[in-house]
Amino acid sequence: MISKEDIIEKAFELGFVDIGFTSAEPFESQIDILKSRKEEYAWAFKSLDLMNGIDPKQIYPEAKSIIVLISSYFEKSFPKSMESHFGRCYLDDDRITKDGLSRDIKKFRIHLRDNGIDSKFPSNMPHRLAAARAGLGTFGKNCLFYSRKAAGKSSWVLPIPLIVDREFEPDQDTSKVGCPDWCRNTCIIACPTGALKGPRNLDPRKCISYLTYFGDGLTPMELRESMGLWIYGCDRCQNVCPRNKPWLIRHLSLNERVLSKKTKFELPKLLHMDRKYYRKVVWPHMFYMGLGEIWRWKMNVARVMGNTLDHKYVPDLIKAFEENQDERVKCMIAWALGRIGGSKAEDALNTFLQGKEGQVNNEIILALEKLNE
Template identity: 25%
Template sequence: MVRWGRELGFSQIGVAGVDLSDAEPGLLQWLSNGWHGEMAYMEAHGLKRARPADLVPGTLSVITARMDYLPAATPDGWQAIEFERLQRPTEGIVSLYARGRDYHKVLRQRLQKLADRIAQDLGPFGHRAFTDSAPVLEVELATRSGQGWRGKHTLTLSREAGSMFFLGEIYVDLELPATEPETAHCGSCTACIDICPTGAIVGPQRLDARRCISYLTIEHAGAIPEELRPKIGNRIYGCDDCQLACPWNKFAQRSPLPDFDARPGFSDMPLAQLLAWSEEEFLRRTEGSPIRRIGHERWLRNVAVAAGNALRVQDDAGLRAGLQALAQHPSALVREHVAWALAAGGGAPSAAGQARL
């Protein structure tokens, strides 16, 4: 199975059992704290996340898979390069994992091919494949099956690959021998906690998603809290800071798949150009990308916040003009963030734009 997985582009295959009962108290406490924010689906599915056999009746084991996503052309010293991008305020930064093809599609197809290959060898069996697409405790299953340990930033960490990888699972009605779990190797390091721009990592393995930039720019549908907007900087889709700071990511692996190669513009496109994208252009440029899921309205919201942060540190006529052009946008959400951006940069929307707020 491991060899078949590697042939499909997976870096590691593991197997976990289905008794996750000791993970239930932590899940319930996280939900009770309200740290899931507006991700109502997290609460709606309740403990089904920790009970694989409830989600897919008949499940006896879970096959876990890891797929590295750094583009093949990623240079040495990539962490420093990414940090340097954050110091160029007029450029929009998209999280590394989202610069190529939508990972949901890539992993789902390859997990199904792995299941098909297993069926060829063992005969038909019941199964369902998932990747960040159902109520599944992915990190818990990955940890139990030896993919790595849960880092202090809550992501799975591997000594061989850091954390720059996707996870996928196949729930099966086969009783397979579990692989050995990995012990934790974070030690006293708190780099990920210390660097989080918004203080979203409130303690080791404790994340308040309501403050996380990835949540705010992707999952959150409404207005971004004003007190957090300046901390977002030029991040327009996701945030990699906790991973960039992690010492283990010096071992992050390049993907052999061209699917994750970065599309032009998704790492260093000028914000002024991004503000000018019509909905048609947004949809065209994000076809097959995970970015499309947030829609054009939230995209403009995010870019407007980044533009306002850029204007706070340097005046830019192109940015100011791009924001002014959106001052009367049909969306109240966009208008609000444009007005904030102009005010943050020492300007203001047109009188007509103010009247529509």
Template identity: 50%
Template sequence: MITKEEVKQRALEIGFADAGFAQSTPFESQREFLTNDYYGWTQSVGIDLWKGLDPQNIFPDSRSIIVLLYSYFESSIPPLLQKYYGRCYLNDDRVTRDGLFTLVKKFRDFLKSNGINSKVANYMPDKLAAMRAGVGTSGKNTLLYARSAAGGSSFVFPVVVLVDYDFSPDAPSIESGCPSWCRNACIAACPTKALLGNGKINPQRCISYLTYYGEGVTPLELREPMGLYIYGCDRCQNVCPRNTSWLYERKDSTERFISMEEDFMPEKILLMDREYFQTKIWPYMFYMSFNDVWRWRMNAARAMGNSRDERFIPYLEKALENFDDERVRIMCIWALGRIGGSSALKILENIRLQNTNADLAEEINLAMENCNS
């Protein structure tokens, strides 16, 4: 039978940044987290975190856990893409299956060829599993930081693989790796106050959550704090001193990101139709289908407003002419008020004359006040 060293070596050859081993026992410490109000929403979107607390619920024959670290920030990403999108989402291949999916398949095929059955464990406490397997430590921003890969940064994604073979566990690293001199940079940088300190988070205030799971029109008090992000967020990672080295590491560019740059600009997202979405966006962004196109458009309009860039005004006007969804219209109106100026004010005045919706009238009046201030 193969050894741990051979398994890890094969993982590195395939393209993973690190690999570690842990016992296949329940994650009892996570029950406390799941009993608070912050995680009730997960069931409604089909994420069964309770089931993931015990590896036996996912793979009854599980005897060991292998955690593979995937380093997703290995290529240079154009600044404009980073401006509007979280980096990890730009590497999502759950539709194209040409990236991480391929690596995982190769790894599992290797295990199978050596008589080991496996199952990828979705919705398990993957960050805790990675620390249990000794390949990472935690951060105050609740993210996992690699111990030796990717410059010790948080730009890694843990893949939990359950296997029906007993491997001796590696030494765990269940601890915070944040330096004592860090003055809570991530917590201070979170504009929506999602980070609560002591490694805890209110996920429903996280910008990433709000961009793809937020219900209804984004509340007024969160529109400015959410800034330019259309999908995902990297603010707490960008300010973290543990990430500084990897952020500035020289990286080669890839055709994937170069081609995405133009296609993913906010004006394209705001006005896209179904064909554009399915050919340009959906292959790379998994969480929001075209059924959620209103959310894509709303997020793009908010980003335009927070840019304060007048070049976006014609696109916002066109969206108001073309789309009836009230959530999109509200955000376009808000964005015009946020950008301000005589051109935006004129559009708002015309909309007010045509409007018969009381909720919209309130947004129009507020936007016009902002234009005049």
């Protein structure tokens, strides 16, 4: 019969950076948290059965233990132009292409199966809580999970829980906040949209990550500057965290897989992309926005171009205003031109004003007012 040590050895052989074991007991502490946050997480309750995820036996009646694998997605560095606009955890996301981490998880599960152990991957289980209960690390006040040893003990890791039908000796629970007392809630203060309401208390509806891919319609005026340069995801509360700094200053070789996407994800290409480009080049790597939501990508890119304050983007924004019919995109382009400013942007806005009505017209007027402030 396969031992715990054999399983650990296989996990490291496949490139996982850590592994732990915990029981299949329910995650009782999660019940009150979920009940008290039903409003903030209503969107997640709709798509994931979160309440059922608290009890592994509800997901898999034969559950005896949970094995948690840790994958480090920041073992290699990323091009600056990519990590400035996209959350790092999304830069090499293979959940659609299945040619990286997904393949390694599959190999691990096949190894278990070949040794008589059945496993289930529970998408609705509290993954970070499972990892901490399996002794793999602690929590940050920014709601992230910090590894006990991988990637410089940082939060640049993904816990992957697998419920199995074999009982293993559980590892020592390390569920606690591991932040040093001297860090005066830097992440909470640094969150640009006030999404972090307090230690380990996030309102996802205000989080830039959520807003970039699930936000409702045209991004409200008051969020456009604070959402800054993020197109998909946000790493700010991780970038400012002193627990992550040792890893951030490490010299890492460049991630070639991500490097190969760099030119395809340049801002002008994303702003002008057609549906075919979106479906074939972008969506397989970043899929939280649906195939029918190309407008949201373009709206986000226009906002980001505006927030760069870089005049080189003015011709692209002018061209995109003419080639796009979607009002949300047009509104954001007008805003971006007003934010960048200059005579070319002003001339274009005055031209666009002629004959336009409604919301786009209002945005152009506001942009011209901002430009002349």
